[in-house]
Amino acid sequence: MRNHTLVTTFILLGLTEDPKWQIVIFLFLFMTYVLSITGNLTIILLTLLDSNLKTPMYFFLQKFSFLEISLTSTCIPRFLVSIVTMDKTISVEACFTQLFAAFIFGIAQFFLLAVMSYDRYVAICRPLHYTTIMNNRVCTLLFVSCCLIAVFAICPGVIVSLSLEFCDTIIEHFFCDYSPILKLSCNDTRFMQLLNFIFAIFILLMTLALVMFSYGKIISTILRFPSAQQQKKAFSTCSSHMIVVSISYGSCIFMYIKPSAEERIYLNKGIAILTLALAPVLNPFIYTLRNKQVKEALKDIIKKCTSATSK
Template sequence: MRNHTSLTRFILLGLTEDPQMQILIFIFLLITYMLSVTGNLTIIILTLVDSHLKTAMYFFLQNFSFLEISFTSACIPRFLYSISTGDRAITYNACACQLFFTYVFEITEFFLLATMSYDRYIAICKPLHYMTIMIPRVCKRLVFCCWMTTLLIMFPPLSLGLNLVFCDSNVIDHFVCDANPLLKISCSDTWFIEQMIIVCSVLTFIMTLVCVVLSYVYIIRTILRLPSAQQKKKAFSTCSSHIIVVSITYGSCIFIYVKPSAKDEMAINKGVSILTTSISPMLNPFIYTLKNKQVKQAFNDLVKRFILLSKN
């Protein structure tokens, strides 16, 4: 995309033309978005104010919750506005910004999940050295590396994408500005940028998945060597939430590329996009807190603190 393109705006087709379905989709997405923001914001607040949640694990969880809020906020509010007003038009600059930020937040999540798996590896396989290895400075550098690696991976396809020309159709068959439908309506030769996107996507997927798999191979091996069943259960429970989130994230990513037919490609992409942009960010706070006694206790303490302040 470039500024002197003849098109100044795009039209997002959304999910359906059925008015009744649009109402149901609006209600569903509004509820999931509110729950996503509330749940992830609660985790961020708890990890900031509670002294018991100042460990590396909760620092990474805090950053992951921030990414979840940012990712869903880059997609869902604009779509809710489109459904409520009937205005499907989006300016060229707004579309470019949405495309950039959704990919930055999504790719950074993959690297952060890999970092979190390394944190779990240190906690379970090297418990005596955990506090000396995962110090605040190291944790901040790891998060910084996640962001920088994402930007480095994003730079090649982004620099090529800025040169795309749109001179004919401006209709995007999606509810967000996504790379695939944008490339389909471009007048430019998109072969090279398509290959570049595939290379960057595969590189991100493989790099992060290898880190996750290797970490859990060592974790499982260490857990199996523990003498008692109680110790094994406790060790597994510390990483069970992360395993569930990783499974959802990587599973949805794999599902995008395992298509039954080219005809259903866009419908599947839209369905998976709904999962990744609304449902996953809503579920993740519940996944991380349902079996976490420390977070539950921190939440109870925060509620009690608010009640006492309101009485005073």
């Protein structure tokens, strides 16, 4: 009997075996998960309810928040349950479902960041044509395209992964990531690892090139503005997005630093925590605290809610 027919479950080792640290990790991840869901849902509700936020920029911000919720929800709740129940097993089907869902939402985020930078380029560099170029139909098509590209991008990985045979069941991670799973395979996976590396770099560099091109045009246009006040206002509309881009790309680029094997395991776990737990918390605060319109919309919603409850 072939080995892969015997493997029906994997064991996720998590972050640590120390019971004291397990409690700390649970409390930290639970708090960050609640904050990320609350923050991103707040942005989604504000963009749906406030008429002043019915613009392409906030449409894409709403979709980005949806992807943030989806990405963190694929991994963090399952890990929190495993800490409480002390059950580290996960079925092979659930593991691959988690893996491919995380890939889809993650890839879609990178393409959406590129689309959001293009939106800022059109708004600043071609303001007279902005409403014509970035109409509702175009915005919807751009978001749907980001999702479809992500789905089609992982199809080769899905097809190849289904043919893998596994000789071990212990995954050195807290969720089903691609590289730790490949290490369990009985097959020679060197080509798959190289292909995965090239594919990931291609996605990162292609979307980053689009972002850099857009912001190169934006900066050159802003520097030609006659007044410092106009320049400051234009930069402020892009600053939040630039911070989020830096966090998103910075964390993923560091995934491909190649120190020793043991150090890389802990590096990847740390970056995964940053990507799946911390970034979804930080991004809503970055967009709300640095955006006057969002803060005003939040104040208006709070006033309406308080006035309704007082009556």
